[in-house]
Amino acid sequence: MRGDKPLRVGENKVFGVWRHGDARFHTLAFQAATAYSSPLTVWIAADTDHHTQFLDRLRRSLTLYVLAAITLCGLLSWFAARQGLAPLRDMKSRAARVTGQKLGERMPVQAVPVEMADLAQELNRMLDRLQEDFQRLTDFASDLAHELRTPISNLLTQTQVALATKRDAATYRDILASNAEEFQRLARMVSDMLLLAKTARGVDLPHKERFSARLDGLALLDFYEAVAEEKHIRLRLEGDGEIEGDRLMFRRAVSNLLSNALRHAPEAGDVTIRIAATAQATTVAVENTGADIDAKILPRLFDRFYRADASRTHLDTDGSGLGLAITRAIAEAHGGRVTVTSSNGRTCFALVFPHRAIQA
Structure with missing residues (x-):
């Protein structure tokens, strides 16, 4: 052992490692003073094979435990993810069952997280x-x-x-x-x-402009004046306001309402166009006297090919049942809506055209 790690001046202790054959020792060298002789240099060597074997076994055990923990965590994570995604699989299976002939399937709202x-x-x-x-x-x-x-x-x-x-x-x-x-x-x-x-399909309006609803309403009243005189119906127009949109489509929508009102108004009845303008929208209402429309029929008046003539005792029309559907489509194309009320011998269709819905 001597000479492995000799002490230098000023050093008191020196740690080291010494190998002897297959054995491995941890060494400590230090000087000790004695009363009967000069200072002695002392070397101590400790066999650490059992510590090394213990650390090796611990390392192998930790490796096995870590691999087992990783495997177990992976399996638990897979199981948790599978259980957590079970509602999505249910929704997928329900969506796969939706066809053109079977549209009643719905997602399980109460059964999902x-x-x-x-x-x-x-x-x-x-x-x-x-x-x-x-x-x-x-x-x-x-x-x-x-x-x-x-x-x-x-x-x-x-x-x-x-x-x-x-x-x-x-x-x-x-x-x-x-x-x-x-x-x-x-x-x-x-x-x-x-x-x-x-x-x-939401096609943009072909021609956008700002125009007077009163002037176009007067032009339509002149057009239908002959029909009104034949049935002795009084035509009136009240109010004024501006519309932002397509003039031809506006005329067609109001024309459909006027034609419908004249068809169902009784002899010597009244047909009135009322125009009201606010900061948000302009409303054009066509009102006629006559028999009330059944409240059950009102929601279906704007359906395509639907006719309510049987309930109003006017079967002498050659219309295709698309007029009110076209009127609603025109109002929606302008960003507005159309409503209908019928009570106390008066039926009123109202077109609402927002001012800010259409801007060039």
């Missing part, structure tokens, strides 16, 4: 909107087929009858004139449906 409740509610609202739109589209397709069937059947019948036997030129002209009327009805229906499709 609070963190997912908002998502489930929003998905349910989305499914409600989809179901409503899908049902409306289905009804529209059915009504459209029914409406197109009548003029096409008339055209086919008249043409087959005309071709069955030889006729004179005057008869052929009458048949062609009747067919032309049916074609005009089909053309109006197709044009109305195209307008509804454009407004439903």
